[in-house]
Amino acid sequence: MQFRLVRYVTVTSLAFFLLAALAMVYFYRQVALTNMLHLQEAANVNVTRVFANTLWTARFVPFLAESDGLSSPELKNNSQIQEIHRTVLDLMRGGTTYKVKVYDRRGRTVYSSELAQIGEDKSGNSGFQGAMAGQTRTELVHKEKFSAFEQVVENRDLIQSYIPQYNGREIAGVFEVYSDVTPFLGEIAATEKKLVAGAAVAFGALYLALFLIVRRAEGIIVGQNRERDQAQQQLAQSEKMASLGQLVAGVAHQLNTPIAFSLSNVALAIASLNRMALPLRVAAHLAENVRRHPGVDSVRLNLNRSRGLITAVDCDDAEAALAARMLGDVQNGLEQMRELVENLRDFTRLDRAKVVGTDLNRALRTVIYIAKSAIPGRIQMVEDFTELPLLECNPSQLNQVFLNLINNAAQAIPYEGHIRVRSRVEGREIRVDVIDSGGGIPQDVMPHIFDTYFTTKAAGVGTGLGLPIARDIVRNHGGELRVTATSSLGTTFTVTLPLTSGGEPPPASRP
Amino acid sequence: MSAISLNPPASGTESRGRILCVDDEPNILRALSWLLQKDFEVVTAAGGDEALALVRRDDFDVVISDQRMPGMSGVDLLREVKAIAPRAMRILLTGYADVQSVLRSVNESEIFRYVAKPWSVTELPKLVAQAAAIARRHPAGAPIAGDLPAPDGKGSILVLDGDPATHALVEVAAGDVAEIVHVSNVVDAVHCLIDREFSVLVAETHLGPSIEISRFICLLKQRHPRLVAVVLAEDSATDTVARLVNQGQIYRFIPKPAKAGYLRLALRSALVKAEQLHAQGELVKRHAVDALDTEEAARLEADLALAQSLVRVSPAPSDAPPPGNRLARAWRRFFGTGRA
Incomplete structure (x- = not known):
């Protein structure tokens, strides 16, 4: 099975691009949220400072001192609460702060902009404990229903900060401030959407480019493979032709030897036979003469007519035997060639x-x-x-x-x-x-x-x-x-x- | 000794020569004997060692040998024969020979003819008769081998090649022992040879990709029998070398790329050979060449006449450095010459 480069790259790169896009969005979200928290924490600290500057020494220090001895229901009905509450409302009107709470050092709610909560014990709250240890604690919370000043809001994202308040060097109480970040989160979500869209476009373009590059590369590779296969086939063919050529050269040489001596011998034998033509004619003539006179001991030869021919006979008695030997060698040569042809046939x-x-x-x-x-x-x-x-x-x-x-x-x-x-x-x-x-x-x-x-x-x-x-x-x-x-x-x-x-x-x- | 003499030397004076045939195929030996015994005294040997023993003992006019034999090859045998019996004319009779042995047959064995199997029943006896006659009338000169006597410096070499590298190489190899004239085309070569006599011709068989001049070299050798021809060529096909031997009696065939040292030895030996030919005019006869095909010869003669009528292509050759300046040479070295 052939390796499918385009498919492979398409699938794997798609997975990696998605992963990269997700990582990017996630990273953005984290950074944006952290920034927002820091910003809001700073804003809450500022708000606290405003409250503190306005209310702390004037209202809360005596109130705290006074509240120490009061039970929770008494605290709720304390006359100072109404005064403080009014001031607080004045201060917060038009801001993004939804709620302010003040705890004493024991964790009791001495003031809340939601008056019903006054007197509640929050000493077990981790935010409070953190603040008592001197740290400012901030977190993002989501509230389905939330009673803010003058109204009840629904489905809001809020930043909740616990801020320690010092009296001299000592922590005298803890402020808890809620501010609304729902619009911020909305902005972050909108930016996130834009980011996803942007990433989709950018990565899509990259993906397309990569796809085109790889598809072209695959085309080239396929072409090269085809050429290589062709070259290999040609080489295999030329290897076959080379060994065939070697074979043919060898066979040609092997055939050449019997051809050489056979040709030479046949030419000599023909010449020899031509020389024998005259003696044969003379002999035939003589034989005819003898046959024509059966039963006689001697025949007359008319030398006048045949002297020329007979004296022209110049024949070595070995000539015929020699010609026969030459032709015998030719026969031998033909036998060699037959053997070669037979072997060739067997070979192929x-x-x-x-x-x-x-x-x-x-x-x-x-x-x-x-x-x-x-x-x-x-x-x-x-x-x-x-x-x-x-x-x-x-x-x-x-x-x-x-x-x-x-x-x-x-x-x-x-x-x-x-x-x-x-x-x-x-x-x-x-x-x-x-x-x-x-x-x-x-x-x-x-x-x-x-x-x-x-x-x-x-x-x-x-x-x-x-x-x-x-x-x-x-x-x-x-x-x-x-x-x-x-x-x-x-x-x-x-x-x-x-x-x-x-x-x-x-x-x-x-x- | 299993050598068989089919024709006893009864009337030695009548025989036109003593011939030794060497082949491992008894059939071939018999056929050669039958073909040649009428005119010559034929002795046969089935192998190189046997043939050498015969040559040491007896005097032969012509030695005909096959190339491919078990044991000693024909080329090696003929080289030994050249040393033992320099008078005997050497003929290589072969059905197939690889390039290497053909080259060695020229350079080491200095054969008289290269005859292909199957031979012609009419031509081979004529060739053997010619060789035997030459061997009897014109004994060989002193062998040129080993430590060469330095050429006396009066020699001259004509180099005919289109490649400047060859001219430079010849200059390096023999510039100190001979006067060297460089030409790169046939017309100039013809003019040079008309103007004066040269001892040695160094020539390529191809001038450029399409001009094949091996026949021209043969013709030059026919016209100037005393010219010692050294072919320095890229194409060492068996047919070409065989033609250059038979029709050009070239002295050496050196395949390119040639090493300067080897070329130096070959050229020195060629210069000595030229001196020898000059001193003993008789020796030239030992290098008689086969005439070219009549039609071919006529066409070449016409071309040659035309060449003589033409003006020299390049100015009169002198001791000037070979053609092509340094830049052109560097160019060629960097990009190659395009010749395979």
């Missing part, structure tokens, strides 16, 4: 079914015969065969493999040497070894010998496809091709082929 097997039961020894013999014509005479070929059962295979493909191995072996032998081809049955396998007496495979070359395009020959000489193709062919037959030994004394390539072709039959042909 164009006239056979693709997968047939084959005697590998016979195939190997043919390959060796063919290979001999192409490899130098200094290299000796040794056949070391044991009888093999028939193997279901594609013989022309296996011939290609063995020819390739033998040619490689020949190239590994720089001077005199030999190549031994050994066949054996091992268990349920046929094992064929091609053993050369060459210089071995260098260590740095060894790991790459089956790599496609790897070659130690000059560019344009070797395609680097011989061994990879050979290994493919052997594997398609369910077997394996490997190097079983290599040293400075030579190399052994081993082909193992399973005898039980229980699985699929080897594929018919390669492109």
